[in-house]
Each structure stands twice: as structure tokens, then as C-alpha cells.
Amino acid sequence: MTLKGMLTIAELHTLVATEEIETVIIAFTDHYGRLVGKRVAADFFVEKTAVEGTHACNYLLTTDMEMEPVAGYASANWQKGYGDFHLVPDLKSLRIADWLDKTAIVLADIHHQQHQLESIAPRSILQHQLRGLNELGYNAAGASELEYYLFENSYRQAHEQHYHGLKPVGWYLEDYHILQGTRTENFHGRVRRHLQRSGVPVETSKGEWGLGQHELNIRYTDVLEMADRHVVYKQCLKEVADSMGYAVTFMAKYAEDQAGSSCHLHLSLWKDGQNAFAGEESFGGVACSPVFRWFLGGWMKYTPEIMPFFAPTVNAYKRYQDASWAPTRLAWSYDNRTAGFRIVGKGESLRIECRIPGADCNPYLAFAAALAAGLQGIKDQEEPPEAFSGDVYAAKELARVPTSLAAATELFVQSVFAKKAFGEEVVAHYAHFFQTECLAYEKAVTDWERIRYFERI
Template identity: 65%
Template structure:
């Protein structure tokens, strides 16, 4: 990473440019979206003229139950933020016009991301984008700006989403039939889909670096260019939306589950992060391990990983990815350019950065980057020193602390953490503890195919 994140990408729109394209008939629909706790984009589609006349300046409304639902969109009881008792009223969606861009994968459409506010009290602290903006502000108060990238892996299937659902997500046909890590022939076989994604991301203001095959059958990765950390989180959720909608249009499907199936590699979302001062990288130093700021930030990030684990691994499925020898990290250690480490230090000088390999592709990027920044900035504040760099196979280092085994375990550590309460506030901690506990409880109530196959006849 260099200090400059590049020229203004094509595809971003000013209001004036949007108005011109609306007048020319090139854009008819503007989508106003916001990320929920899962990192999904929710929102509304507006006639473009109405968006320009009303929504761009005044925002719109949404039901506040959207920040208290489960994956099935069922309202979950027990939240202070919104409930049946409080009547499930509205919150305000305020377009962040710096995110306004073409959605070139959709016909004559643009999209803008919104911040969630209460009209009387301002920003909603529990909204994922609000959490990350608060940590960006904390970094700015210390003189830093954070540059970041997230590397998303996914599995591609020739089965459509509708067919996959009808089949109970069983018997899906992977796009590849042998391990295709860096394999160009296998990549060529799905280039119709991958090229369409690259092309539309670029046209929609999300610069792409490359695409490649990954280790699993039908597993791939498309890397988009790094940016300021909030912009990177925005790119991340738009990237997923674009990929799913293009897959739907082409009659195929993709999944960002952390562990799609036993025996195949999990899908990760490696986070790259560095801090910058006006004169250059705050991580760069004369020694091989970088500056004091780099060491302090790395130490804080590692020190608080366990208590922030649900922000990196938010689903029940997340924890099935952490298998020794599977390319997913299982222990909390750092190393130079070592893919068995939870924290891999890469680059040198102005490009020196930390790659955290713990999050899966199912992470909400706003929450993951919030945890990373809050933890690292605490390391700077307290001038923490990291443990010695580990050399060798970290999978074999049984003495090192391990990531939690389940979402249930991780949720309790999060709920009881004094540090999480200090940096996020008790309201946010309580809200998300309830969210993760509810997900874990829903899993514990479910009866799985594995149980029926194992116990139906033979127990």
C-alpha cells in the first residue's frame, strides 16, 4: 500500500452528473441502501427524479425493526433499540452522497449508501456503518488515517439460486472439478461470470486488481483496490451485492459461507490495514519490523482478538472454518509472510501492513474493521508490545492461544469484555451480545440433517 489510494474511480457520481444522466434517460432508478448486522444491503428503489427532488436532500425512512431481525427477517424480542412494546417505529436513512455511483450490473440504475439516524437524536450508534465511522474519527483525533483492503473468497456453482433452494442446498454442482488455485484453465472456464463481475465493479466505481482460482472446487477470489477504511467496507458490501445479482442473472450461484462443506477449504476475508500520517506511513520504520506505532497497533489487535471474535466470525458456520492445516488460522500469533499465522505481516517501508487472516467471507466488514481499529488504537494508547514473531508451522504450536471453538463461546467473551464496553459503549455491547446469542440459540434449537442421518434408525 502506498499513501495515495489512486484517482477518483470511474462510476462515482455527483448529484449534477446523476441529474444529467437522468435527463438523458441513462438512469431511471436510484437504490438507497444500508448495511444491517449481517452485512446485507437493505433499502428502497426510487424513481430517479424523485430521488433528486426529495431523497438526496432529505433522506427517507425505514422501519427500525431492520436492526433487530434474524436472517429470516423475523423480529427478535429482547432488544432495547426496537420492539413490539415500542411499536417498531421509523429511523431515518441519510444518503452519504460520496458513495453515490452507478450500479452498472442493473439496468439504468445507481446506488447510494445511507447512514442510519434518529431524527431527534442523530446517528444510531448500533448501526454497523456508525460503529466504523466512530473508530475512523478516533483515529483521526490521533492524527491517523487508515487504509485498508479486504480479500473475499467465494464458491461458484453452476446451479442457480432458485434450484439450490429447491434442492435444500444439496447436490450443488461446483463450477470446477479439481483444485484450481492459480489455475488459469479452470479460471477460463468461468471467465464469462468473473469478467462480468470485474467489468461491472470497475464501471460502478470499485477498481479491481485481479481475479484468481482458489484452493477449493469452484472457489475463486476477486481483489478490489484498497482505499480509506470506510470506503473499503462500502466496496466490500457492494462487491457482494454485485456478485450475487450477476450470478442470479446468469443462472448460477455464489456463496460467501465461511465453510461451505466438510473437506473443502473455507472462504476467508483477509483484512489488510495500515495507518498513515500526513508525511507517509505511520508503520514504516528502519527495522524489519517497522515503527513503534506498527508494533503497538499489532500488539493491540492481537491482544483484543478473542473478545472481539464475533465481529470477525459472526455466524455458527464461521467457526467450522478454523481447522489446522486448512489455510485458515487457528492460533493467535504473528509472523512475517507466513500463511499459517492469524496475523501475517507483509510489505516493507511505505507498503508495510498487517494482514489479519482470521475473518471469514461471512464477516460484516464494518464490524470487522471496527474491531481492528479499536483494538489497534488501544495498543497505541497503551504502548503494548507484541509477542515475538513466530517462525515455523503455527498449526503445530499447541501452546499458543486458540481462537474460540464456537459462536456461543465467542459471544460470551464479547458480552463480558470490559474493553468492548469501554470502546463501544454499554448500549452497543448489549445490543450485539443479544444479536450473537440469538443466532447461537437459533442454531441450538435446530435439528440438522446430520442428526437425522446419525440417529434416526441407529440410536
């Protein structure tokens, strides 16, 4: 049975014929995880685009946040003339965009001129890892838990105020508070309904541990579909907020005196319809299989080398503060929120929750990094360290996560594992992207500097 809001191409034909759908968005994510693409007249989409795809300028995977083309990429540059790549709609991702008028949305794979997946595209990178997993007989199921801040200011107002003096929807910490949640039901009730009707089934929404911070969780599924749901979810929340005169941010650390916003990744492997992590062995108090141990061992071992795929911005690293609910050290433990790797569930629900990624991550890259590391762990039968008991924040002997994007990028560039897992072309491409982000930050003069030095230096 088709999930509510998901469409077959035949169903889309019918909705177009009855003028219930007039526009189809075809989109993909850039490095930052932003959706970019085109709006296509629905009748043209069903006649042409659904069959032949469409084109977009290949500079879209070489730009910075301001959409300026960045020199130094091998894939596209001024010398090559910034040509096109081919957008191939993945019709399995076709769904109603319920928050928009008479609109559907489909996510696209990027093909290069030889009509093969463009290796540097985020969705392609995840698909490459999934193929490697499938070759070993496994499928991956996952979920990404997103946190965000909601403000009574519009995006335009926030911009005009230089993002100063914004008014969060809450005025005291509202973690799990039903009363504060009720105050935002005009927004959260609306987005829950829109997501449900857009093939993104919702589990819960709740207040979080920050002023105006919330979390809305959607149901787990296979990892590629989960990453698709993640980007549709973010687009829905931003566009609904915009339509209501609100603003929502997925910055990893919006303010130094407020909790960071995370993207906890939940992962389990499945084989022949059963959870491959479940088993009879007792390890750190967890009844598990050797596959669980090895996957966890690989994920933990290689996290420092693939950290930019979990924390891709300069801002992301400001989230890693002790006693902040964000992990600062590499450890695993059962149901312990101070650990970077929290094990939850049992039997068929047994899974690894990685609390390291921030809400600013690109889900395709984050899931790809997790799978690549875990897959290598299975191949090498990599054993994880002993389970940690107690407050991980206080365990100064444990290795820390990288403390800056620059440091993490250096580990990524030097990583033999990353080059093997993703290919040298992908590592070089994304290293350049992360280095460009670091350079942009290093040149910027911040409010912190003006406040500190303007008069008193």
C-alpha cells in the same frame, strides 16, 4: 478526478435528465451485512431524497435471517411500536450500479429521531472508530480479500434441493490455475467489468483452494470506502450470478471437506501522507515503527474479546481447522500463511494482514473491531509477542482463537475493553444478536444428526 463509476450529485442530475439513470437504490447493511433499503425513482431522488433522505422501519436492526422481529432489543420492539429511522444518503458513496439497468446506488447512514448517527448501525460503529483514530492524527487504509464458491445451480434450484448435490463450476482444486479460471470467465469477466464501471476498481481474480472456489480482489483505499466497496462487490456478484442462473456463496465453511472462505483484512495507518507503520526499528525481521508494534499488540490482545465481529455466525467457527489455510492460533509472522496475523510488504506498503475473519463477516464491524483494538494498543503502547517462526498449526502452546460463536459471545459480553471501545449499548445489542443466532442453531435438527442417529441409535 472522480473514480470511474462514482457520481457527483450534479452528474446524477444530468444522467437523470437524459434518462440514462431511472432508479437509485438507497441501502445500508443489517447485522448480517445484507444490503436492505429502497429503490427510488431517480427524479424523485435528486429532487427530494438526496436532500431530505428517506425512512425505513427500525425493526431492520432487530431481525433474524428470516426477517422475523426478535424480542429483547432495547432499540426497537413491539412495546415501542417499531417506528422509523432516518436514512441519510452519503453522497460520497453514490455510484453507478453497472450490472443493473439504468441504476445508481448510494449507501446511507442511519440517523435516529434526534438526527444523529444511530450508534448500533454497523456503518456508524466504524465511523466512531475512525473519529477516534483521526483524533490521534491518523487515517486508516485497508483492503478486504473475499473468497467464495460459484455453482452452476441457480439460487432457486439450490433452495429447492435443500442445498444438496450442488454442482461447483470446478471439478478439481484450481488454485491459481489459468485453465479453470478461463472456464468461469463468462462470470468473472463480467463481474470485473461491472465492478470497474461501478467505482469498485479491481486488481485480480483467480481460482482458490476449493472446488469452484474463487477470489476476486479490489484495490485498497480508506477504510470506510473499502467497507462500502465490499458490500457493493458482494451485491454485484450475487445479482450477476442470479441473472446467469448461477449461485455464489460467501459462507465461511460451505462444506466440511472443502476449504473455508475467508475475508483477509489488510490494514495500515497513515499520517501526513506517509505510512505510520514504516520505520527503522527491526522487530521480528520487520523494519517498522513503534506505532506498528503497538497497533499489532492491541489487535492481537483483544481479538478473542471482539471475535464475533470477525466471525459472526455459527458456521464461521467451522472454518478454523489446522492445515486448512484458516488460522487456529494467535501468532504473528512475516509472510507466513499459517499465522493469524501475517505481515506483508515493506516501507510504504507495510501492512498487517489479519487472516481470521471469514467471508461471512460484516465489513463495517470487522474493520471497526480491528481499529478499536489497534487504537487501544497505541494508547497503551501494547507490545506484541515475539514473531513466530515455523508452522503455527503445530504450536500447541499458543492460544487458540475461540472455537464457537457461543464461546466468543461470552468473551464479548464480559469484555471491559469492548464496552469501552464501542459503548455498552452497542455491546448489549450485538450480544443479543449473537446469542439469538446461537439459540436458533441449538434448536435446529441437522442432516448430520439424521444421518448419524435415524437408524443406528
